[in-house]
Amino acid sequence: xxxxPDTSRSGAAGRREVSARLPWMLVLPAVAGLAFLVxxxxxxxxxxxxxxxxxxxAEPQVLEALRLSLLCATSATAVCVLFGVPxxxxxxxVEFPGRRVVRALVTVPLxxxxxxxGVALLLVLGRRGLIGQWxxxxxxxxxxxxxxxxxxxxxxxATPFLVISVEGALRAADRRFEEAAATLGxxxxxxxxxxxxxxxxxxxVAGAVLCWARALGEFGATITFAGNFPGTxxxxxxxxxxxxxxxxxxxxxxxxxxxxVSVVILAGLRDRWxxxx
Amino acid sequence: xVFRRLSRWAVAVPVALVIAGLSGCGSEExxxxxxxxxxxxxxxxxxxFAAASLTGTFTELGRTFETAHPGTTVKFNFGSSATLxxxxxxxxxxxxFAAASxxxxxxxxxxxxxxxxxxFVRNKLEIAVPKxxxxxxxxxxxxxxxxxxxxLCAEQVPCGAAAVRALNAAxxxxxxxxxxxxxKATLTKVELGEVxxxxxxxxxxxxxxxxxxxxxxxxxxxxxxxxxxxxxxxxPAGDLAKQFVDLVLSQQGKDVLTTAGFEAP
Numbered sequence: 001x002x003x004x005p006d007t008s009r010s011g012a013a014g015r016r017e018v019s020a021r022l023p024w025m026l027v028l029p030a031v032a033g034l035a036f037l038v039x040x041x042x043x044x045x046x047x048x049x050x051x052x053x054x055x056x057x058a059e060p061q062v063l064e065a066l067r068l069s070l071l072c073a074t075s076a077t078a079v080c081v082l083f084g085v086p087x088x089x090x091x092x093x094v095e096f097p098g099r100r101v102v103r104a105l106v107t108v109p110l111x112x113x114x115x116x117x118g119v120a121l122l123l124v125l126g127r128r129g130l131i132g133q134w135x136x137x138x139x140x141x142x143x144x145x146x147x148x149x150x151x152x153x154x155x156x157x158a159t160p161f162l163v164i165s166v167e168g169a170l171r172a173a174d175r176r177f178e179e180a181a182a183t184l185g186x187x188x189x190x191x192x193x194x195x196x197x198x199x200x201x202x203x204x205v206a207g208a209v210l211c212w213a214r215a216l217g218e219f220g221a222t223i224t225f226a227g228n229f230p231g232t233x234x235x236x237x238x239x240x241x242x243x244x245x246x247x248x249x250x251x252x253x254x255x256x257x258x259x260x261v262s263v264v265i266l267a268g269l270r271d272r273w274x275x276x277x
Numbered sequence: 278x279v280f281r282r283l284s285r286w287a288v289a290v291p292v293a294l295v296i297a298g299l300s301g302c303g304s305e306e307x308x309x310x311x312x313x314x315x316x317x318x319x320x321x322x323x324x325x326f327a328a329a330s331l332t333g334t335f336t337e338l339g340r341t342f343e344t345a346h347p348g349t350t351v352k353f354n355f356g357s358s359a360t361l362x363x364x365x366x367x368x369x370x371x372x373x374f375a376a377a378s379x380x381x382x383x384x385x386x387x388x389x390x391x392x393x394x395x396x397f398v399r400n401k402l403e404i405a406v407p408k409x410x411x412x413x414x415x416x417x418x419x420x421x422x423x424x425x426x427x428x429l430c431a432e433q434v435p436c437g438a439a440a441v442r443a444l445n446a447a448x449x450x451x452x453x454x455x456x457x458x459x460x461k462a463t464l465t466k467v468e469l470g471e472v473x474x475x476x477x478x479x480x481x482x483x484x485x486x487x488x489x490x491x492x493x494x495x496x497x498x499x500x501x502x503x504x505x506x507x508x509x510x511x512x513p514a515g516d517l518a519k520q521f522v523d524l525v526l527s528q529q530g531k532d533v534l535t536t537a538g539f540e541a542p
Contacts, residue, residue, distance in 0.1 A: 128469065128470040145426070227457065228457060228458065229455050244360070245458075246433045
C-alpha cells in the first residue's frame, strides 16, 4: 500500500527524507476519497434517533425483517457454498474449451444491476417463466413471493463472491499435496475431500462470509423477483426502503443495524479478504 | 517512521472533514438544495416532481409547456409520491409538486412554504388482471380466494392506502402475496402474469392497454384519490411554476388528463 520505511537509514534524518518524498498528490485525493466513503456513514450515525433506538429495534416488524434477513442470507450462503465450491474447482482445475467465457459468465452478477438480475430470474423462474412454468404445472411450485424466492435471488447475486474467493485459493494451493495423495492411491474425490478442501478452507470461509454479507444487503433482485410481504419476503433492505416512504427515522434505525453487521463482518475478515490470493 | 507520520494525517484530516461536515449539516440543511439548482442562475428550467401515475400525461403537458415558453426546459422527477415528498422535505429542488394523495402533499406543505394545494384530478382503483384472466376474477370478492395471487401497493404509498380503504369499505380481507413499492411495480407483476390480480389505478390500466384488463368495482368510489398540485414558495422559477400549474388546471390540461382516464375533481 504505502512505501515501506527505508530500513537502511535510521533516526530523524531518514524520517525527513522519506517524508519529503511522501507523494501529497496521492495522499490528498486518497484522504478525500476516504472521507467520501466514510461521511455518509457518519451521517447515518449522527441522524440516528438514539433515544428511541432500542424501542424501535424491538418492534415486531423490525425483528421479523431481521429474522427473515438472517435466515435468507444464511440459506443463500449454504446454497452458494454447495454449488459455488464445485464450480470454482471446475474453473481452477479442469481445462475445458470456453473456460474463460464460463468464468466471465460466473462473475456477471457482480456487475449486473441487481434489478436486472431480478427481472432475469422472473423470466426464467417466474410463474410464466421458461422453467417456472414447468415447475408450477409439474410440481405446483412457484418461487416468486416466497421465502425460497428470496434465497434464490440472494444466492444469484452472492455466488460470484464465493466462486472468485475459492478459485483464487485453489490456484494458490500447492498442487504437490494433491499429486502426492493421488500417487498414494487416493481417488479424486478423496483427494478433494481430504487434501484440497482443508487446504483451501480459509478461502472458502472468506468467500462464504462475503457471500453472506452480500446476501444480507441484497435489495434489487429480491424486490423484483420475490416481491415484498412482511414475514415472507420483506427483508431488512426492503423494510428500509419502505420505511423511507413514511418514517425516515425508522429507516435510519434499520440502516444502522445493517451497517453494524456489515462493518463487523468486514472488519473481522479484512486481512483474509485483502491478502487472499 | 513514515507510517506514524502518515497515520497522524490519516486520522487528522478525516476528523477535520467530519467536523466541517457536521457544523455545516446543522445550519444549512435547507439551503444546500437551492444552491445546487442551475435554474437559479437564470437558465430557464422548471423542476416538476410528480406522482408516477402522472408520467404519461405530465410528460405530454411538459412538451406543450416548452412549446409555449421557448427556451424553457421542464424537468420531471416521477416517482412514488411518498418518496418525492421526502426528497422535497430533505431539500430537493422542486418548483412544482403534484402528489397522488393529500397526505403526501401535506408532508411537503407542513415542512416547507408552498402555495395552497389545488386538487386537479381524481383517480379511481380498478382490478387489473392478465389478459387471459387465469383465475377468472370478475369482482372484488374474488380476490379473497386464497388460491388467487394478489398484488397490492404497500400501505405507505397512496395506491396502497386507497386499496385498504376500498377493501375496508367492501368489508373484505385480502391476503396479498406482495406489497409493491409503487403502482407501476404492482401493475408489472400483473403484466408478467406473476399475480392473478392487482388493485391499481384506472389510469394505469389504460396506460397498459392491451397488456392487462381492468375490472371496475363499486367500492372503488369509496377510495378515490385526490391529486393535489402546488408550487413551492422557494421555487427558483416561481413564475414559471405558477404558469405550469395554470396549464395543468386549464381546459387543455383537463383534456389530456381525462383522456388518460383521470376524473375531473
